[in-house]
Amino acid sequence: MSSLVAGSGSTVPLLAVDDLHVEFATRDGLVRAVNGVSFELRAGETIAILGESGSGKSVTAQAIMGILPTPPARITAGSIRLEGRELVGLRERDYRGVRGRQIAMIFQDALSSLNPVTCVGEQIAEMFRIHDGAGHGAAKAAAIEVMERVRIPGAARRYGDYPHQFSGGMRQRIMIAMMIALKPQVLIADEPTTALDVTVQSQIMDLLAELKTEHNMGLILITHDLGVVADVAQHITVMYAGRTMEQGPVDDIYSRPANPYTRGLLESIPNLEAKTGRLPAIQGLPPNLLRIPPGCPYNPRCPLAQEICTHEPAPALLQVEGSHHSACHFAQEVRSYGIHRAVQG
Amino acid sequence: MASTEPSRAESSGSILRVRDLVKNYPIMRGVVFKKQVGTVSAVDGVSFDLAPGQTLALVGESGCGKSTVGRLLVGLERPTSGSVVVDGVDLATLSPKQLLEKRRDIQIILQDPYTSLDPRMTVSSIIGEPFEIHPKSLPQGRTKRQAVAELMDRVGLNPEFLSRYPHQFSGGQRQRIGIARALALRPKIIVADEPVSALDVSIQAQVMNLLMDLRDDFGLSYVFISHDVSVVRQIADEIAVMYLGRVAELGSADQLIARPNHPYTQALLSAVPLPDPIVQRTRERITLGGDLPSPADPPAGCRFHTRCFKAQAICAAEQPVLRPVDGAHVAACHFPEPMYDLAGGGSAR
Numbered sequence: 001m002s003s004l005v006a007g008s009g010s011t012v013p014l015l016a017v018d019d020l021h022v023e024f025a026t027r028d029g030l031v032r033a034v035n036g037v038s039f040e041l042r043a044g045e046t047i048a049i050l051g052e053s054g055s056g057k058s059v060t061a062q063a064i065m066g067i068l069p070t071p072p073a074r075i076t077a078g079s080i081r082l083e084g085r086e087l088v089g090l091r092e093r094d095y096r097g098v099r100g101r102q103i104a105m106i107f108q109d110a111l112s113s114l115n116p117v118t119c120v121g122e123q124i125a126e127m128f129r130i131h132d133g134a135g136h137g138a139a140k141a142a143a144i145e146v147m148e149r150v151r152i153p154g155a156a157r158r159y160g161d162y163p164h165q166f167s168g169g170m171r172q173r174i175m176i177a178m179m180i181a182l183k184p185q186v187l188i189a190d191e192p193t194t195a196l197d198v199t200v201q202s203q204i205m206d207l208l209a210e211l212k213t214e215h216n217m218g219l220i221l222i223t224h225d226l227g228v229v230a231d232v233a234q235h236i237t238v239m240y241a242g243r244t245m246e247q248g249p250v251d252d253i254y255s256r257p258a259n260p261y262t263r264g265l266l267e268s269i270p271n272l273e274a275k276t277g278r279l280p281a282i283q284g285l286p287p288n289l290l291r292i293p294p295g296c297p298y299n300p301r302c303p304l305a306q307e308i309c310t311h312e313p314a315p316a317l318l319q320v321e322g323s324h325h326s327a328c329h330f331a332q333e334v335r336s337y338g339i340h341r342a343v344q345g
Numbered sequence: 346m347a348s349t350e351p352s353r354a355e356s357s358g359s360i361l362r363v364r365d366l367v368k369n370y371p372i373m374r375g376v377v378f379k380k381q382v383g384t385v386s387a388v389d390g391v392s393f394d395l396a397p398g399q400t401l402a403l404v405g406e407s408g409c410g411k412s413t414v415g416r417l418l419v420g421l422e423r424p425t426s427g428s429v430v431v432d433g434v435d436l437a438t439l440s441p442k443q444l445l446e447k448r449r450d451i452q453i454i455l456q457d458p459y460t461s462l463d464p465r466m467t468v469s470s471i472i473g474e475p476f477e478i479h480p481k482s483l484p485q486g487r488t489k490r491q492a493v494a495e496l497m498d499r500v501g502l503n504p505e506f507l508s509r510y511p512h513q514f515s516g517g518q519r520q521r522i523g524i525a526r527a528l529a530l531r532p533k534i535i536v537a538d539e540p541v542s543a544l545d546v547s548i549q550a551q552v553m554n555l556l557m558d559l560r561d562d563f564g565l566s567y568v569f570i571s572h573d574v575s576v577v578r579q580i581a582d583e584i585a586v587m588y589l590g591r592v593a594e595l596g597s598a599d600q601l602i603a604r605p606n607h608p609y610t611q612a613l614l615s616a617v618p619l620p621d622p623i624v625q626r627t628r629e630r631i632t633l634g635g636d637l638p639s640p641a642d643p644p645a646g647c648r649f650h651t652r653c654f655k656a657q658a659i660c661a662a663e664q665p666v667l668r669p670v671d672g673a674h675v676a677a678c679h680f681p682e683p684m685y686d687l688a689g690g691g692s693a694r
Contacts (some may be wrong), residue, residue: 005474040553041570052545052546052547053545054379153635167636167637168407170636196408197406197407197572197630197637198572198574198616198617198618199612199613199616200405200406201616201618201637202618202630202632203632203633204618206632224545224546225546225618226546226620227575227617227618227619227620227625228618230619230621230622230625231618231622231626232626242529248675249620249621250622254620254621254622255623264547265546267618268545268546268547268549268618269575270551270553270575270576270578270579271575271578272551272574272575272578272602272617272619272688273688274578274581275578275598275599276579277557277579278554278557279550279553279554279579280550281547281550281551281553281554282547282550282551285515285517285518285543285548285552286547309653326495332408334611
């Protein structure tokens with residue numbers, strides 16, 4: 001265990017995930033949920049992991065948090081380093097010092113993540129009592145302070161209210177309050193706004209961005225929604241069937257995707273600006289993770305698939321330009337097409 | 346499918362007329378001696394018309410009453426007051442037997458393909474169930490099995506899977522089962538309540554395309570209920586924006602999105618995340634403060650005034666009615682005023 005590199009200089013990333021592999025042993029066989037995912041996160045940076053259900057995005061997040069159910073899950077290869085310190089293989093006792101204090105995570109469904117029979121103020125105060133050893137009075141004061149920080153109106157008055165007495169947006173704020181209570185360095189938000197209405201979504205995204213800047217946190221957004229992260233994340237990683245399909249700066253990927261899957265996703269999003277009639281949908285279904293097709297996992301659905309895509313092993317992530325990488329045999333060609341979001345009526 | 350006739354134009358314009366629809370739910374307290382202590386006003390005076398072959402979308406956030414309207418239309422709930430007129434017949438005037446008959450004309454597709462299908466029924470019995478209730482609807486000279494196989498084929502499911510169970514299908518396929526079931530009786534109107542919200546992006550587009558094809562092939566009319574304006578944009582001819590049980594704005598989809606007049610519509614459109622980082626960073630956004638008020642205690646006057654960025658004294662006092670802002674485009678606001686380019690800053694030509 002290498003002791004931390006002093007003074008978090010910009011050379012060592014805050015969080016570095018390298019070639020992560022996670023498998024689940026199921027009755028029907030081995031599920032390779034995450035298959036060689038790598039990315040880096042720096043302080044003050046926001047990255048997004050994009051993917052549909054079954055892409056492995058949430059499993060990646062759980063692996064970082066050290067909350068994978070083991071068994072059946074197992075990290076079979078790769079490393080997760082927080083400021084240079086290896087987290088894979090860390091004993092549960094030591095992980096407890098990391099979770100909450102250094103890495104925290106908010107979930108999609110705040111109602112099922114909060115304890116329904118304890119008032120919300122208590123749940124937040126508990127963080128301070130357990131992790132900081134604060135006394136009751138101090139913990140309560142600190143809890144009210146973070147509740148104010150996430151702009152819960154009448155925080156002191158609502159300290160004793162229960163989760164069901166709050167709206168969806170307010171509950172998500174309470175989750176955020178709990179998670180930022182100990183000022184973690186990394187905040188993982190797994191579909192933080194998916195269950196919320198759009199007008200509330202933007203409030204929550206704004207709040208997250210603000211807190212990130214204020215605490216100089218690294219923020220990882222896990223989502224299926226290409227719209228939500230467009231202006232928030234600097235870098236994105238697109239996952240499919242446990243693999244990284246494409247990775248790079250958000251502007252570059254959205255305007256010139258270098259992977260047919262990313263392009264398919266971008267093109268299949270309905271356009272608010274214009275009625276385009278039929279949508280250019282991606283054909284077929286995501287693969288069953290027990291039977292990932294040989295070659296590139298996307299090949300059965302890919303409109304550009306050639307023989308090489310089924311016969312060769314899955315393509316590695318190769319540089320397209322700068323930090324933009326794509327795992328496609330035809331990355332440069334795909335990139336040169338650009339995307340065609342239909343705009344004509 | 347020989348004769349699909351989308352033109353049933355003579356029938357006085359609309360296939361569905363909804364007038365002043367109201368639905369209140371009592372709030373009860375007490376275990377033994379139940380007592381009504383309040384009322385949740387879920388739908389409060391909703392009116393609209395739907396022309397044959399057209400799609401009207403009900404758009405709004407959770408709690409706006411859009412799904413309740415859908416349930417009222419197909420008779421899953423009874424309205425407190427107001428009328429639903431299907432193809433010239435007011436549903437309230439029918440006997441239970443006549444009502445059952447009439448309901449063949451208006452069917453529903455539900456949001457969640459996981460809970461809306463009975464896990465113990467085979468696909469064939471799910472899709473074929475409408476024929477049990479309405480045996481006369483079985484197409485001439487076909488067995489139930491044949492009819493079901495044809496429906497499955499039509500919605501893009503392999504008819505060989507007739508005797509499988511819902512859990513053997515993916516989310517998108519299950520939604521197709523729900524669509525086939527709704528189509529079985531050859532309805533004139535389909536109410537689709539968030540039909541693609543539970544699906545992955547890549548599957549959403551497939552199901553949307555199917556719904557558009559079916560509309561064109563069978564001359565269906567849709568009431569399309571959704572919270573997602575971008576999805577609605579692709580299928581709707583007209584859009585009604587709802588807020589706390591009332592229609593805030595109604596107009597043709599093109600007009601309403603290009604020139605929204607109601608502050609709520611404006612906020613809603615400006616909050617839709619667009620998959621374009623550059624547009625997204627530069628576009629004008631209206632962030633609403635606060636949360637949706639409780640429908641058990643809706644604000645007086647305009648129900649939106651507690652969150653409105655334009656609210657004046659009159660808004661808290663007087664309920665605005667739907668007034669024309671531009672032809673058939675109406676808005677319920679004391680200070681309607683068009684805003685432009687909220688859907689992405691006019692980056693498209």
